[in-house]
Amino acid sequence: MSGWFSHFMNHPATYLKWGWVQISVTNLVVILLMFAIFLAAVFIPFPTHNESHDEIKNKGEKK
Amino acid sequence: MSKMWTARLREGWQRNLPIEKLIPDAQPAYVASWIYVFGVLTLAAFSVIIASGLVLAFAGPAWYHTSSFGLFVNSLHFWSVQLFFVFMVIHLWGKFWMAAWRGRRMLTWVTGSVAFVASIATAFTGYLIQTNFDSQWIAFEAKDGFNSVGVGAVFTVTNLGQMLLLHVAFLPLILGVITLVHVLMVRKRGVVPPIDADESNTFENFSGALND
Numbered sequence: 660m661s662g663w664f665s666h667f668m669n670h671p672a673t674y675l676k677w678g679w680v681q682i683s684v685t686n687l688v689v690i691l692l693m694f695a696i697f698l699a700a701v702f703i704p705f706p707t708h709n710e711s712h713d714e715i716k717n718k719g720e721k722k
Numbered sequence: 723m724s725k726m727w728t729a730r731l732r733e734g735w736q737r738n739l740p741i742e743k744l745i746p747d748a749q750p751a752y753v754a755s756w757i758y759v760f761g762v763l764t765l766a767a768f769s770v771i772i773a774s775g776l777v778l779a780f781a782g783p784a785w786y787h788t789s790s791f792g793l794f795v796n797s798l799h800f801w802s803v804q805l806f807f808v809f810m811v812i813h814l815w816g817k818f819w820m821a822a823w824r825g826r827r828m829l830t831w832v833t834g835s836v837a838f839v840a841s842i843a844t845a846f847t848g849y850l851i852q853t854n855f856d857s858q859w860i861a862f863e864a865k866d867g868f869n870s871v872g873v874g875a876v877f878t879v880t881n882l883g884q885m886l887l888l889h890v891a892f893l894p895l896i897l898g899v900i901t902l903v904h905v906l907m908v909r910k911r912g913v914v915p916p917i918d919a920d921e922s923n924t925f926e927n928f929s930g931a932l933n934d
Contacts, residue, residue, distance in 0.1 A: 689808075697812050700756035707754045 739910050750912070752919050760813035761908070767806035768901065772894065774799040779890050783853065803845055810838065822914040830911055833904040840897045847889035850879055861885075 672683040725733075752758075777795050778786050786792035814834070823831035846864075850857050861879045868874040878884055 693808055693812060696808070697757075697815050700760065700812065700816070703756055705754045705756050 739906065743912075744906075744909050746909075750915065752915050753913055755916075757812075757816040758913065760809050760816060763809040764806060764813055765901070765905070767802050767809055770802040771799060771806060772898075774802060775890070775894070787853075803848065807841070807845070810841065814838065817914070820914060820916055824914060824917075825911065827907070827911045827914055830904060830907040830914075833900055833907060837897060837900045837904055840893065840900055844889065844893040844897055847885045847893060850885040851882060851889055853882070 672685055674681055674683050675687065774795050778799055781792060781795075786796040817831070817834070849860050850864075864879045865874060868877055868879060
């Protein structure tokens with residue numbers, strides 16, 4: 660390991676405090692990223708191919 | 723004459739979970755959303771955890787603490803757990819906000835919740851058997867917690883042998899069985915529709931697996 664990564668890994672975590680609430684910056688970043696992924700999963704449209712019910716049914720029966 | 727138990731079991735299985743439901747070839751239209759992907763992503767991460775865990779168990783700590791490939795598999799095991807929890811929690815959020823216990827899916831929800839708790843226990847014992855300063859710190863912090871609720875004599879977090887066996891034998895088996903029941907319940911009851919979905923339309927893209 661070298662550079663900023665080595666520096667980052669070899670130092671204690673930075674903590675944020677609001678009264679009795681305490682969280683490391685790393686954990687907060689992970690939670691915020693999870694929120695971002697959740698929102699993206701809800702709002703980004705899923706790529707679909709518009710097959711009809713009959714096409715899907717026929718495909719299933721052929722196999 | 724009453725039927726044999728094997729016949730009752732077979733007929734019960736066929737009635738509750740016919741093969742068309744167990745291995746469907748299409749899903750309802752509303753499943754075409756990224757939020758429905760996170761359950762199977764969790765299962766994929768779980769598969770990597772089990773596979774890398776088996777390699778670690780067979781090769782042993784003298785290998786995975788020293789060789790480059792051993793360290794890689796050890797890291798693969800650790801990071802797949804991180805992704806497992808990220809995917810599982812997003813899956814949990816998605817299912818919570820669409821009230822996924824609707825439509826007689828209570829057992830699906832309950833087995834998912836129990837699997838979540840069992841995952842935490844499995845991951846916790848995993849942290850305890852790293853045999854480094856991190857695991858020592860976690861064990862001695864947790865010891866006071868478990869002692870304070872009176873279970874420290876039974877669940878001894880500083881007992882490496884107990885934690886190792888719980889992590890590699892007991893807890894993965896429990897988690898695997900609960901996960902299997904969870905997936906079978908999803909297949910039996912079907913994937914939960916969104917709250918505002920018009921169910922009369924959502925099944926048009928589906929070949930009949932949920933028609934009960």
